[in-house]
Every structure is written in structure tokens, then in C-alpha cells.
Amino acid sequence: MWKKVLKVTVPLTLCLVLVLSSFAFTSCGGGGTTATEILIGASRDITGPQAGFQTYGFAPLYKAWIEEVNAAGGIDVGGKKLPVRLIEYDDASDTAACVRNIEKLCTQDHVNFLFGPTGTAMLFAAAPIANKNKTILLCGEGGATTLEPQLANMPYVFAVLNYSNHYQIPVFCDLIEAKGAKTVYICFMNDLHGAEYNLTMQSECGLRGITVVQAKSIPINITDFDPIVNEAKDLNPDVFCMFAYPDQNIPFMFTAMALNFNPKCLLIGPGCNFGFFPLTFGAALEGVCGEGAWNAKSSAAAAAFAAKVEPLVGGAGSMDWWGADVYQATLEYLKQAIEKAGTLDTEAILEVYRTTHFVTLLGDTYWDIQGNGVGGGLLPKECYLGQIGQWQNGVFEVVDNDANNTAPFIYPKPAWPVQ
Amino acid sequence: MNLSNINWKQLSKTFAAPLVILLALALMPFYGWEYGVSLFSHFLIYIILTVSWVMFSGATGYISLATAAFYGIGIYSAALLHPATGFSLPLIAVIIVSAAASFLVAFIVGAITLRLKGIYFAMFTFGLVLLLFQVINYVETSILGQRGRFVALESNETIYYYLLGIFVVTMIVTFFIKNTKYGLALRSIGENEDAAAHSGVNVTMVKVLIFAVSAALMSTVGVVMATKTIYVDASTAFNPMMSFSPALMAIFGGMANLYGPAVGAVIFSYVQEILQTGNLNNYYMLIFGSILIATILYMPQGLMGLIQNLWNRLKGAKRALTRG
Numbered sequence: 001m002w003k004k005v006l007k008v009t010v011p012l013t014l015c016l017v018l019v020l021s022s023f024a025f026t027s028c029g030g031g032g033t034t035a036t037e038i039l040i041g042a043s044r045d046i047t048g049p050q051a052g053f054q055t056y057g058f059a060p061l062y063k064a065w066i067e068e069v070n071a072a073g074g075i076d077v078g079g080k081k082l083p084v085r086l087i088e089y090d091d092a093s094d095t096a097a098c099v100r101n102i103e104k105l106c107t108q109d110h111v112n113f114l115f116g117p118t119g120t121a122m123l124f125a126a127a128p129i130a131n132k133n134k135t136i137l138l139c140g141e142g143g144a145t146t147l148e149p150q151l152a153n154m155p156y157v158f159a160v161l162n163y164s165n166h167y168q169i170p171v172f173c174d175l176i177e178a179k180g181a182k183t184v185y186i187c188f189m190n191d192l193h194g195a196e197y198n199l200t201m202q203s204e205c206g207l208r209g210i211t212v213v214q215a216k217s218i219p220i221n222i223t224d225f226d227p228i229v230n231e232a233k234d235l236n237p238d239v240f241c242m243f244a245y246p247d248q249n250i251p252f253m254f255t256a257m258a259l260n261f262n263p264k265c266l267l268i269g270p271g272c273n274f275g276f277f278p279l280t281f282g283a284a285l286e287g288v289c290g291e292g293a294w295n296a297k298s299s300a301a302a303a304a305f306a307a308k309v310e311p312l313v314g315g316a317g318s319m320d321w322w323g324a325d326v327y328q329a330t331l332e333y334l335k336q337a338i339e340k341a342g343t344l345d346t347e348a349i350l351e352v353y354r355t356t357h358f359v360t361l362l363g364d365t366y367w368d369i370q371g372n373g374v375g376g377g378l379l380p381k382e383c384y385l386g387q388i389g390q391w392q393n394g395v396f397e398v399v400d401n402d403a404n405n406t407a408p409f410i411y412p413k414p415a416w417p418v419q
Numbered sequence: 420m421n422l423s424n425i426n427w428k429q430l431s432k433t434f435a436a437p438l439v440i441l442l443a444l445a446l447m448p449f450y451g452w453e454y455g456v457s458l459f460s461h462f463l464i465y466i467i468l469t470v471s472w473v474m475f476s477g478a479t480g481y482i483s484l485a486t487a488a489f490y491g492i493g494i495y496s497a498a499l500l501h502p503a504t505g506f507s508l509p510l511i512a513v514i515i516v517s518a519a520a521s522f523l524v525a526f527i528v529g530a531i532t533l534r535l536k537g538i539y540f541a542m543f544t545f546g547l548v549l550l551l552f553q554v555i556n557y558v559e560t561s562i563l564g565q566r567g568r569f570v571a572l573e574s575n576e577t578i579y580y581y582l583l584g585i586f587v588v589t590m591i592v593t594f595f596i597k598n599t600k601y602g603l604a605l606r607s608i609g610e611n612e613d614a615a616a617h618s619g620v621n622v623t624m625v626k627v628l629i630f631a632v633s634a635a636l637m638s639t640v641g642v643v644m645a646t647k648t649i650y651v652d653a654s655t656a657f658n659p660m661m662s663f664s665p666a667l668m669a670i671f672g673g674m675a676n677l678y679g680p681a682v683g684a685v686i687f688s689y690v691q692e693i694l695q696t697g698n699l700n701n702y703y704m705l706i707f708g709s710i711l712i713a714t715i716l717y718m719p720q721g722l723m724g725l726i727q728n729l730w731n732r733l734k735g736a737k738r739a740l741t742r743g
């Protein structure tokens with residue numbers, strides 16, 4: 001009898017002991033919030049396919065900001081300076097892991113704020129969980145049209161990055177329409193990002209009477225762009241849009257150069273906004289457009305920030321001329337919001353977010369609150385330093401047709417350099 | 420039924436420990452450990468998937484890598500029938516519909532492919548995951564212009580109790596199959612399929628039926644998980660890791676009895692949890708891989724096999740029990 005009983009109970013007991021002891025181990029390590037520090041949690045792609053963003057995305061900026069804040073003694077909360085501590089977990093691009101991490105950060109570590117995960121799809125997974133746990137989520141890389149209606153019911157979520165209809169593609173289409181572009185070829189990644197940019201581009205082109213001659217989806221593991229480039233050459237569009245990631249955009253560029261496909265305008269991104277693009281393509285990048293945008297000429301504050309951030313991210317090759325400015329503004333806004341609220345109470349800070357303008361790297365910075373003033377926030381168009389960039393003499397110039405403009409839009413782009 | 424014929428002593432010995440554990444699990448949301456509910460939900464997900472996988476693959480030796488396909492069908496069932504906005508069926512109805520859909524798909528796929536053996540079957544089942552991913556991804560992005568779907572949010576406690584219910588059903592079904600002629604037929608197929616056929620076992624029917632039952636259980640996990648993830652798209656639904664993880668967990672825990680896969684799933688997923696959210700998060704894949712290699716090399720019968728061997732050695736048994 002005992003043999004049978006032990007056969008069942010011994011392994012189960014062992015399992016239970018292991019689980020509980022492991023829990024004790026992690027709960028000690030994770031830490032809980034105290035009145036002596038501000039806890040910020042982040043579920044990030046530390047080991048996954050988008051781990052590069054830990055080097056050149058939101059991560060190096062928030063880490064540098066935390067160091068800077070702590071070096072100055074912390075953030076003033078009701079007359080007492082509190083240091084900031086970051087708890088960062090790896091989700092390896094796995095949505096389920098991201099959800100679990102966010103839940104752990106909220107319910108076990110009791111963080112005061114959350115920094116967003118990497119990428120739009122992950123953001124979609126994190127936002128409802130943060131909202132459910134009533135923890136303010138400051139999104140970094142990612143943003144999508146699909147999120148906008150959801151934000152109305154997510155008062156704790158603030159998305160800072162500009163994206164397709166918010167407001168990049170409308171600005172781009174204004175630019176090409178003004179130059180008389182009549183036809184567009186769209187090549188897009190067969191995922192959330194690509195699909196959304198494709199639909200927005202088609203919609204904006206329709207409004208302006210620009211013909212979309214082809215909208216071709218590509219898989220993430222595509223390696224051969226010859227068929228696409230050859231088809232595009234045959235169709236001879238005025239504008240070619242490549243809505244994919246650096247792993248696809250770089251081979252596309254090489255193929256376009258090799259087959260001498262040189263449309264009047266080439267929009268490539270994300271990836272074109274990073275400093276490694278000019279390092280890779282040199283003079284060939286002249287006139288190529290990308291989503292973004294800001295540069296050192298945008299403002300004196302932007303120039304100072306660019307000079308400061310370049311060594312932080314590991315040099316010019318890791319500069320992000322799309323998101324770095326808005327990520328930094330998010331951090332600057334957060335510090336001022338905490339100080340103004342004078343408390344770490346989430347609802348009090350949320351009220352500041354809903355009602356207050358602060359001066360950040362972007363200048364006057366505030367939130368466009370969704371859901372008739374009770375939902376989450378998006379950054380309004382006026383806050384951005386630019387929407388569309390174009391490489392000109394090694395600078396990612398802002399070519400928007402408004403006050404953000406730092407250089408005229410070159411159309412048609414120059415021919416590829418002779419190889 | 421004559422109650423006097425029941426051996427209550429034997430029955431209590433068999434079910435006492437599981438019932439105590441089940442009671443402890445049922446009370447989990449009342450412990451005030453909020454994260455614990457989420458953590459144990461995570462355990463239950465992998466226990467159900469792993470036990471369901473072992474139900475078919477462990478017994479027959481047919482390595483199915485289709486877990487992600489059926490899990491994904493569950494996720495998309497929730498996305499279509501239990502969306503965040505618009506018409507939404509009750510979660511229990513979605514679970515039933517999803518289980519029926521997965522059963523049907525698995526039955527059809529099984530009828531076609533379970534005549535394949537060895538690596539061919541494994542490759543086909545993994546191909547099913549990739550096929551469903553590509554088809555749904557294409558239809559959504561290129562035809563429907565769909566950009567992911569939002570599923571109605573459920574509370575952590577609701578999710579936990581649904582998973583606990585599915586866990587109980589899974590264990591009962593597995594216990595039933597293991598202790599009936601179907602279990603015997605499956606094991607005989609695993610030992611020697613030709614001999615099983617010559618002995619009068621309807622080999623194809625038994626394989627297809629159990630494959631479909633395990634698929635149905637896998638899909639129910641997907642339904643519940645979708646209400647936790649909330650946002651789903653083809654890449655999250657048909658994540659290939661969901662095919663590999665249950666197989667690895669089963670190998671880690673051992674497949675000789677019901678407890679091995681469950682223990683393997685709990686420990687494996689918790690080690691993953693510790694490594695991913697601890698100070699070693701930069702190295703977790705390295706450590707994770709090392710643990711797995713060590714398990715395969717030094718614990719071919721899994722953790723439960725090792726424990727049983729040690730136990731038998733401690734008791735002075737001359738021959739270690741390696742397979743039950």
C-alpha cells in the first residue's frame with residue numbers, strides 16, 4: 001500500500017516544494033515597491049528577433065535617463081527625492097511571455113509605471129494587461145491605427161510614436177502629390193505593420209487620384225527581390241514604397257541598385273531612419289526617403305540631444321532618426337508629471353497626463369486624449385518634429401511641407417551612383 | 420451500480436492525493452496571491468498541452484508537432500466567436516465549438532496522414548502548423564485587410580477556473596484512455612504496430628480517434644489563452660514553439676505515467692519563468708538549452724524516471740523500473 005501511495009505523493013511533493021521554493025527565490029529578487037523608490041517595469045525583447053531595439057531603440061534612452069535622474073538624486077515626489085529603479089524582463093518576442101511579464105510586473109513587483117515592449121503586435125498584447133492592472137504604460141516602439149479605437153477604453157496607455165495614418169503617410173502623399181506623382185508601387189511585409197501601411201497608402205493615394213499600380217505582400221523570410229524589382233521596373237511607377245523591416249529593406253536596396261531600378265521617389269522603412277543605413281549604402285542613399293523624422297537641425301534642443309545620445313547608443317550607426325526624440329520626450333514628460341502630481345498615485349498622475357502641457361525636447365508637449373478625454377493618449381501632430389525624412393548629404397532631413405521642414409524635398413531622386 | 424462492490428480502500432488510495440491537490444488548486448484565487456493565479460494558469464496551460472500530447476504521441480511513438488495548429492485553432496475560435504466588440508458567444512460555448520472544430524480537423528488530417536510513419540508524420544504535422552499560419556496570415560492581411568483581432572477580456576480568476584476545469588477533464592480523459600482497451604491498443608501500436616493490427620486492433624481508427632481527442636483538448640487551451648493575450652494574429656496563434664514545448668516538457672518529465680508530463684510541464688515552464696524574469700535573462704536560452712541537453716543525455720526516462728530509479732535503488736531493488 002505504502003509503495004503505491006509514495007509513488008504518487010513523493011513526486012508531487014517534490015514538485016510542490018520546488019515550485020514554492022522557486023517562488024520564494026524570485027519574489028525576493030523581484031522586489032516590491034516601497035516609498036523610497038520609483039519602480040518602472042519593462043517587458044522587452046532582450047533575446048528575441050527584435051533584440052536590436054535594445055541597442056538602438058527605446059531601451060538605451062530609458063536606461064540613460066534613469067542613470068541621469070538617479071545621478072541627480074532622483075525625482076522630486078512631494079518634496080522627497082526618490083530614485084528610479086528599472087525591472088526589465090525578457091519576452092523574446094513571445095506575446096504570451098510578454099503578457100505574463102506585464103502581469104508579474106504589475107501584480108508581483110507592483111511597479112509604478114511600465115515602459116512598452118518592442119513592436120506593435122507586442123504593444124497590443126501589453127496594453128490591455130497594463131490597463132486591466134491600472135498601471136500607466138508608456139509605449140515606445142510601435143503604434144498602429146488598429147490601436148486607436150482600443151485606446152478609448154484604455155486610459156492608462158500612452159502611445160508616443162507616429163505611424164501610418166498618424167501622420168506619416170498623409171504627409172508623404174501630400175509631398176508626392178505636390179510633385180506630380182501619378183503612380184505608386186507598394187511592397188509590404190505580410191504582417192500587421194505592413195498591412196496597415198499598405199492600406200493607409202492605398203487610401204491616401206485614392207484620395208489624391210494617385211494610381212496604385214501594384215500592392216505586393218512579401219513574407220518575412222524573403223531573400224530574393226529580383227522578381228519584385230523586375231516587375232516594378234516593367235510597371236515603371238513614379239513612387240516605390242517598401243513597408244518592411246531592415247532585414248528585407250537592405251537586400252531590396254542592393255537589388256534595386258544592381259538592376260538599376262530608380263523610381264523618382266523611394267520610401268523605405270522602418271530601417272531607413274537608422275544610422276546604419278548611410279553606413280551601409282553611403283552616397284547611394286541620397287534622396288531615399290524613410291519614415292521619421294527629426295535631426296539636429298530640428299531645434300537647438302534636438303541638436304543638443306543628438307550630440308548627447310550618439311555615444312549612448314554606440315555611435316552614428318545606431319542613431320534612430322524616427323523615434324529617439326519622442327522616446328526622450330516621453331521620459332522628460334514623465335518626470336515632470338510625477339513632480340507636478342507630487343505623489344506616485346496613478347490616478348493623480350493620470351490626471352496630469354490628461355490636462356497638462358510640459359516643455360520637453362519636442363517643445364510644447366501634451367497628449368491627445370482619446371475616448372472624449374477619458375481614454376489613453378496619443379501625441380498630437382503639432383508635437384512631432386517631423387513625419388518624413390530624406391537622406392541628403394548624409395543627413396536625414398525632415399522634408400515635411402510645414403514648419404518642421406529642415407530641407408526641400410528632392411524629387412526626382414538622383415540616379416544610383418556608378419558602381 | 421452496487422456500491423458494496425466498490426473497493427473504497429483502493430479507490431481512496433488512488434484518488435486521495437489528486438483530490439487534495441485539486442482542492443488546493445481550486446482554492447488558489449483565495450490565497451490573495453494575485454500573481455500566483457496567473458503563474459498557475461501558465462502551469463495549467465502547459466500541463467494540459469503536454470498531457471494531451473503524451474496521450475497520443477507518448478503511447479504510439481508518433482511524434483506529432485501539430486500542437487501549435489490545434490492551439491491556434493482555439494485562439495482563432497476565440498477571436499471569431501468571442502471578440503472584444505460585437506456578437507460574442509459565452510466562453511464555454513466557444514470552448515465546445517473549438518474542441519469540435521479541432522476534433523474534426525485532426526480527424527481528417529489524421530485519417531490522411533496517420534498512415535505515414537516516423538519522420539514523415541512529424542514533418543507533416545509541423546507542416547500543418549506552417550500551412551495554417553500562412554493561409555490565415557494571407558487571408559487576413561491580403562484579402563480581408565485585417566490587422567489582428569481583439570478577444571474579449573476575461574478576469575484572471577475566470578481564466579484560471581476554466582483552465583482548471585479543462586485540466587480535470589484532460590486528466591480524466593487520459594486516465595480513461597490509459598485504463599481501457601483504447602490505451603492498451605495504443606500501447607500495442609507503440610510497441611509493434613503490425614503485431615497490433617494482426618491482433619485485431621483497428622490501428623488506423625484508434626490512432627485517428629485518440630489524435631483527434633488530444634487535438635480537441637489542445638484547442639480548448641488556445642480559446643482560454645486568447646482571452647488572456649487579448650490581441651491575436653496568425654503569428655501569435657500558430658507559434659511553432661507551442662509545438663515543441665509540450666514535447667520537450669514531456670521528455671523532461673518522463674512519459675511513463677500521468678504525472679511525468681505534468682511535473683515536466685510545471686518545472687520546465689517555471690524554470691523558463693525564473694530564467695526569463697530573473698537576472699539571467701540574457702542567458703536564459705543558453706541555460707535552458709543546456710538543461711534540455713543534460714536531460715536527454717542523462718535522464719532518458721525523464722525526471723520521473725530518474726526519481727523512480729533513485730527510489731528503487733534506495734529500496735535496494737535489483738532492477739530499476741524504466742517504463743510503466
